[in-house]
Amino acid sequence: MNDVLEQAKTLINDDTKTIKQLRYQVGQCEQLIAALETENQRLVDQLGHLVQKLNTDDMTGLANRYHLEASFNTLLSQPQCHQLALVFIDMNKLKAVNDQYGHLMGDQAICHLATLLADNTHEGIAARFGGDEFAVLLPNTTHAAATDWAQSLVMQLAHSPLLIDQRPHYLSFSFGVSDMRADNAPQLTSSKTALDQLIRQADTRMLTRKA
16 A cells, blocks of 8 residues: 555656646747747848838938839839829029038938928828939829929928028929820839839929929
């Protein structure tokens, strides 16, 4: 009888040790899973930051040319996108700001216009094309509507001066508009040629206005 009790105690002790070991191993696994989840989230956040940096103009926070091209392809691949207008914008007399106040103030002038574009581009994509030039894609927008939109920004900018040494400095820009239908650009294509064509046409019209 005593032998049976001893054997039972031994088995119970062994089972208790096994349960403790299993609980320890489960705890270790849970810690490892938590650590992996934390590292995975860190990598996801880091990737998101890198993607944003890849697509964003550092100075203005607008889309860059790479993102502009990608957005053009994306918009045209959407069945609901029946028309696409492009507004090409060039600031007027930025050199005078640079010469009189310095390039840092010139950068502020560029950012001032960029903020106006960002605040007024809800459905499309506003991008810094380079220097003081910008391009805005407006989906499902006619040539006339895009022209009205750009003209309204000209008026807004005229009433939103940049403060330089606590004094208002009034900025302006010239613009040109092109669109997929009116300019016979290739319809519903992801070809870079189509975007280049729209930019060239809008740029030419912008230069005509500036002249």
